[in-house]
Amino acid sequence: MGIVGGVAVVEDELSLVFSALADPTRRAILERLAHGDATVNQLAEPFAMTQQAVSKHLKVLERARLISRTRTAQSRPCVLDTAHLDVAAGWIARHRQIWSDRHDRLEEHLAALKVKQRRDGGTR
C-alpha cells in the first residue's frame, strides 16, 4: 500500500484532496470556513465530538492544503486555500469532458445539478 517497486510513494495531491473531502464532518468544516475564518473551538462547537477530534480533522485538511493556519496569539484561526480544491475540480472536469465526448450529456447534468443544489442547499 503506497508502495511501488519497493519505494514508498509520496501520497499524491489528488488522493489527499479527495480523501479529505470524503468525510461529512470535514466538508461541513469547509462550508463553515467558506463563510468566514474561524477558530478551532468555533468549528468544534456544532459537532457532537471532542475538540481533539476536530483538531485531527483540521490536520487532515491542512495536509491536503485545503486550509492553512496562522498562529495568531493563542488562537489558531483557519483560512481556506482555494487553489487546492481546484486540483480536484480539475480532475473531475477533465474526466467529465472525456465522458461527455462519448455521452454528450454534460450540459444537461450541469443544469440538473444547479436546480438540485438550490433545492437541498446543505452538504448532504
Place this chain on the structure above:
Amino acid sequence: MGIVGGVAVVEDELSLVFSALADPTRRAILERLAHGDATVNQLAEPFAMTQQAVSKHLKVLERARLISRTRTAQSRPCVLDTAHLDVAAGWIARHRQIWSDRHDRLEEHLAALKVKQRRDGGTR
C-alpha cells in the same frame, strides 16, 4: 464513526463518491473506462496486484455508482456512470463559487488549470 445518536447513518452519496476517487488505482480504472468499456481482467492487467484486488476496487466504484456492470455471458464488463461524478463536481463547484465570492479568483484558477491539464495530461 458513521454513527449519530446511536443510529447507523447510511453513508451519504458524496462521501462514497469522494472516497472512491481518493485512490489512484481507482482513478486509473476510471480513466481507462473513459476510453471504452473493459472486462475485469483487462482492467487488472496494467496493475501490480491480483485480479481479486481489482475486483474489490470495482465494488467500491460500483457502490459509489461511478460504474455499473452488466452480466454479459461469463465476463462482466464495466461501464461508466457519469451522473454520479456530477454529484462530486456539483459540491466542489458550489463551494468554489462561495469562495470566489470572497476571493474573486475563480476564473483565474480555472484558466490556470486548463493550461496545466493540457501540460501534464495524466492522473497525477
Place this chain on the structure above:
DNA sequence: GCGCAGTACAACCATTTGGTTGTGCAAACT
C-alpha cells in the same frame, strides 16, 4: 462431460482512520 477462462467470495493480515481520554503548554485575564 471435461477442462479452462473469467470472476467473485471468504478468511486472513497490516495499516489507516476516526474517535476517545488524559495531559501539557502558552497566552490572556484578574
Place this chain on the structure above:
DNA sequence: AGTTTGCACAACCAAATGGTTGTACTGCGC
C-alpha cells in the same frame, strides 16, 4: 502569581481499507 482559555500531543481502541491466498462458481471450447 495563579487560573482560565485555546489548542495539540500521546496512548489507546474499534472499525474500515487495501491487499493477500485459497477456493468456488459459471459459461465457453472441445
